[in-house]
Amino acid sequence: MPLFLPDFNLKNYNTLGVSASARFYVSVTNEQELREALQFAAQENLPLLILGGGSNIVLSDNFPGLALHMRIQGKTLVSENDEYVWLQVAAGENWHSLVEYSLKYHYWGLENLSLIPGSVGAAPIQNIGAYGVELKDVFEELSAVDIRSGLSVTFIKDSCAFGYRDSVFKNQLKDQYIITSVTFKLNKIPQPNLTYPVLAERFAHRSINEINPQEISQMVCDIRQQKLPDPAQIPNVGSFFKNPVVARNEGARLQQLFPDLAVYPVDESHVKLAAGWLIERAGWRGYSENGTGVHAQQALVLTNPGGADGKAILALAQKIQDSVAKKYGIDLEPEPRIYP
Ligand code: FAD
Ligand code: NAP
Helix, strand or coil, rough: CCCCEEEEEEEEHCCCCCCCCCEEEEECCHHHHHHHHHHHHHHCCCCEECCCCCCEEEECCEEEEEEEEEEECCCEEEEECCCCCEEECCCCCCCCHHHHHHHHHHCCCCHCCCCCEEEEECCCCCCCCCCCHHHHHEEEEEEEEECCCCEEEEEEEHHHCCEECCCCCCCCCCCCCCCCEEEEEEEECCCCCCCHHHHHHHHCCCCCCCCCCCEEEEEEEEHHHHCCCCCCCCCCEEECECHHHHHHHHHHHHHHHHHCCCCEEECEEEEEEHHHHHHHHHHCCCCCCCEEECCCCCCCECCCCCCCCCCHHHHHHHHHHHHHHHCCCCCEEECEEEEE
8 A cells, every 4th residue: 555645745746846735645656556546535535636747737725635646667668660669658757768768779759859857647648749749749559547447548649639738638538547658659760850940950060861869859958958947946837838829810910910920830720829929028038026937038937936836926927818918819828737
């Protein structure tokens, strides 16, 4: 039986460094412990907070339930052929350690997703993405436990409804499954993706046939370290808002008003706006109040250098949302999940 710790402070378990406690905390390292933890929560009628690295959550208050920390470890090479390798990775593995592992064996696919904090099990929840690649591009299937029945289920790609920072686990199946492992399909044959402008620029002087995944990973890490605050130094959850996806005519209307607005095509009828641009041009970059702040290098990142509580961070977020709505008529939606 795993240990259930009462009134547990989660300050060191969320990268915003918010001091808030869970009624109970449990760390699970295998599926047996996971099932026992689910039984405990059901018996005690406790809501669940499934916790990975805590890099995409905001604790607005104490959590009146069980914080279930997924720490199941392990990597298994499921199969391979001349072109691909299928790797099953347990939910509690650290994401960037997985990227490093894949690079060690010269597999292609994860290099653009280097240095994203958090766990493997959380990656499908918002279909993590960066530098032109999304989790869905390397995803084969995942295993999950049904919270109500305790049964194990497999989800293939089509049943995950992956979208832009989105999946079925944020929508129809929200709070119904705990992901226990993810199976990746990685390439043995070179597949550099340098479509993202800053990467294309940095590798412009090189022949694409000479570039290896380690170099792309290193470049991504360098760019990220220049621009993004390290949560260990300056607490944050990365991008605080999603990039808004709007109808093309709405994008065109805004571009007339703001000719240098950053607009990217999504599909035939939609475009994506860079939320960081909207926030920066509304004057928020570098702003700070009550121990919280807006990162000076990237206005999409809210920070918590003063160890403020979740309410102070959400109050700043609301001010930014109001100001962006007033200036552009655009509603910004927070990316991290807010608890309770
Ligand atoms: P947590 O914060 O612990 O959880 C997030 C959500 O997933 C919660 O709702 C939680 O209940 C749920 N969850 C976690 N594990 C499981 C599981 N096993 N089963 C079911 N539900 C689960 N994101 C990007 O997409 N791209 C980026 O480039 C990026 N860069 C970032 C940079 C910084 C500096 C930071 C701080 C964050 C960044 N993020 C980025 C956001 C974040 O790292 C990712 O969303 C990451 O996948 C969250 O992982 P986590 O383990 O910390 O999840
Ligand atoms: P950036 O390069 O300054 O670009 C700003 C925004 O413009 C990004 O959000 C990006 O959208 C979009 N963009 C730029 N070029 C694009 C193109 N050619 N096609 C489509 N969209 C384009 O962004 P950044 O803040 O330094 O982040 C770099 C990458 O890391 C981005 O992919 C970003 O999503 C990712 N990141 C994510 C988080 C997070 O918490 N979610 C945190 C840090 C970084 P996309 O976001 O769709 O790529």
